[in-house]
Amino acid sequence: MSSRRQFIKTSVLAGAGVLVGTSAFSNIFISRKPKVIIIGAGFAGLAAANYLHKKKIDFVILEARNRISGRVFSHTMDNSDGLVVELGAEWVGNSHERVQNLCNDFGLALEDNQFESDLIYTGKHAKAFEWGYTPEWEAKFEAIKANYTKLTHADKLRLDKMDWWRFLVNNGCTGLDLELRELLDSTDFGESIRHVSAFAALAEYAESSDKNEMDCKIKGGNSQLAYKIAAEIGRDKILLQHAVSKVVQTKAGVTVYCNNGKQFTGDKIICTAPTFAVKKINWQPGLPAEQVNALNELQYARINKNPLLFSERFWQRENFDLITDQTPHYFYHATKNQHNQKGVLLSYTIGDKAAVVANQTDAWRAQTVQQTLQPFFGDVQKLLLGQTNYYWGHDEYSQGAYALYGVGQWFRLRPILNRPHMHTHFAGEHLADWQGFMEGAINTGEEAGEQIS
Ligand SMILES: Cc1cc2nc3c(=O)[nH]c(=O)nc-3n(C[C@H](O)[C@H](O)[C@H](O)COP(=O)(O)OP(=O)(O)OC[C@H]3O[C@@H](n4cnc5c(N)ncnc54)[C@H](O)[C@@H]3O)c2cc1C
Structure with a gap:
């Protein structure tokens, strides 16, 4: 089967380790597993978390709604x-x-x-x-x-x-x-x-x-899969009613701010929010203009x-x-x-x-x-x-059921939307080969987890 897109594995390891800066050790790269903040507890976010859990990488999921599972409901x-x-x-x-x-x-x-x-x-x-x-x-x-x-x-x-x-x-x-x-x-x-x-x-x-x-x-019910993954990774790792409103990224790492006043620091972010919700987050520094245009274009x-x-x-x-x-x-x-x-x-x-x-x-x-x-x-x-x-x-977060790639958009928009922004990797059905499906959400979540680990 010929695939709809070629997944480009981006080198994302910058920031995932600590370089020991003396001449004697200048070539030694001491691995430090990153702490990952996952935005969204839909299938993409849960799949990413499940992947990181298996790799023993620390993470937290911030979910805006008062339930997990997102568009599987x-x-x-x-x-x-x-x-x-x-x-x-x-x-x-x-x-x-x-x-x-x-x-x-x-x-x-x-x-x-x-x-x-x-x-x-x-x-x-x-x-x-x-x-x-x-x-x-x-x-x-x-x-x-x-x-x-x-x-x-x-x-x-x-x-x-x-x-x-x-x-x-x-x-x-x-x-x-x-x-x-x-x-x-x-x-x-x-x-x-x-x-x-x-x-x-x-x-x-x-x-x-x-x-x-x-x-x-x-x-x-299809949400059973979300409940099972949540139990596997630990329900305490998922914080409901934590809508991310601001993301600040520096060389040193990320700070994520929620509407409820809570804030979290980490090394990496996996953002699985649908594009409407991505656009509403205050990104500092801002998303590149091309990515903002793509977010605006996709219906x-x-x-x-x-x-x-x-x-x-x-x-x-x-x-x-x-x-x-x-x-x-x-x-x-x-x-x-x-x-x-x-x-x-x-x-x-x-x-x-x-x-x-x-x-x-x-x-x-x-x-x-x-x-x-x-x-x-x-x-x-x-x-x-x-x-x-x-x-x-x-729907407050997606304003639609799933992404609708219109004329001239598949090859043009999807790669732009899929580009990491500093320490942030994007995932979700809208970026998937199996776009519009649970399968696609899971694929992209696991791929983002793989890129980080
Ligand atoms: C009506 C309908 C029918 C469908 N039919 C099928 C089908 O038959 N088969 C199939 O395979 N797929 C189907 N799909 C598609 C499938 O539901 C999606 O592809 C999949 O669930 C998307 O998962 P996701 O993790 O990418 O996104 P989501 O499930 O949307 O997860 C993203 C999560 O991020 C959260 N979020 C958003 N903004 C923020 C924020 N700022 N801070 C914190 N959290 C935030 C959201 O609340 C959400 O829980 C259907 C979808 C709909 C709506």
Whole structure:
């Protein structure tokens, strides 16, 4: 598999040791393990900490929220029955080796979370396997994906200069095929594919598992992995409600200031905050202008998750999901494998739809879901027991679900954002090969840990 980016290992050892300055010892470099301050207790920060813990390097994690796990956010919908849904990351992909290995290490079970999709389009309902792309487009797309490994770097740069919608059109995708790709692919990226780099999209589809990494889920909720890592590294190493507001770096080391008045000194920082939050930190000295521009340029996808608890699973299939051209956009059965009469169907909206749905009342959302489903599934509103709603576009720290690399941004912005700033290394899904995934967050956290050790 050809990788989306080449990870550049930067020499970061300056400051990680003490040079003994007498002539007799001038060539002796006495190793002193650095004390590391990790910003953020999402999967990147926890993975970095786990790496340092194994290397016996001292660290502390400063987390702004009053919980760990960041954009992996398992939520109990129904306390009496313990039904758990994901307000953030849902799927662990079959290709996501580090997540799978960590689950294995910590004794966490991965459960099948694959779905077969129904479609509601132009007022008609087609059941799974009764709709799809034309055979011509299917064959063409397979050929495009197969060709991906043959692309030169110059080809990839050219691809990055156009959006995914345009790329599809240029490759003969038209009519219903194009409409379906817009509905499905926009769901993956969290905004219309007219905003997505064609390179980022093709790389994702060409490198992913058959179900596009929508394969499994951690039993009991994906946050279980965060809790296990936290227990392994020591909960006392994670300080919640410690939002970093200022970072001062000198030759001698770093001092990190939090909103609550606490301050910490160390040798190195691993900053795993999403770009919006990175930008809000007062960096002294300031981040280079190029990096600030890149932080300003990168957008994050708007995703709204609206889990709806029903008294019965009227959708009948455990592996039910449904793509629609209506306001609730995409539904999936969020309590698959959780045996109960009740069940949660989650409405997953993206882009402008997400922003609209997020700003309405529960009653409006229930009514809109009813409007979409009632013609095909009957009066579902009478089965509705409750709902919750989380809009990532309003999330205080990320202002979006995950990074959205637009036209011309993948090769230009990502390396700039990934550059260390003095003693600070950056990590997080936005910098990952598996960008937008838990796997990517873990990869970058471990890579940052490796660079420091
Ligand atoms: C709706 C949605 C759906 C998704 N679906 C999937 C999926 O199906 N599969 C998948 O693999 N991935 C999915 N993802 C992506 C996945 O959740 C992320 O890639 C991953 O969790 C990002 O981890 P991270 O550590 O990079 O960032 P985060 O989880 O955001 O962690 C960063 C942490 O830094 C903290 N922080 C920010 N600023 C500061 C500060 N100043 N001081 C201290 N702490 C700070 C934040 O509070 C946060 O806890 C989804 C995400 C969302 C939101």
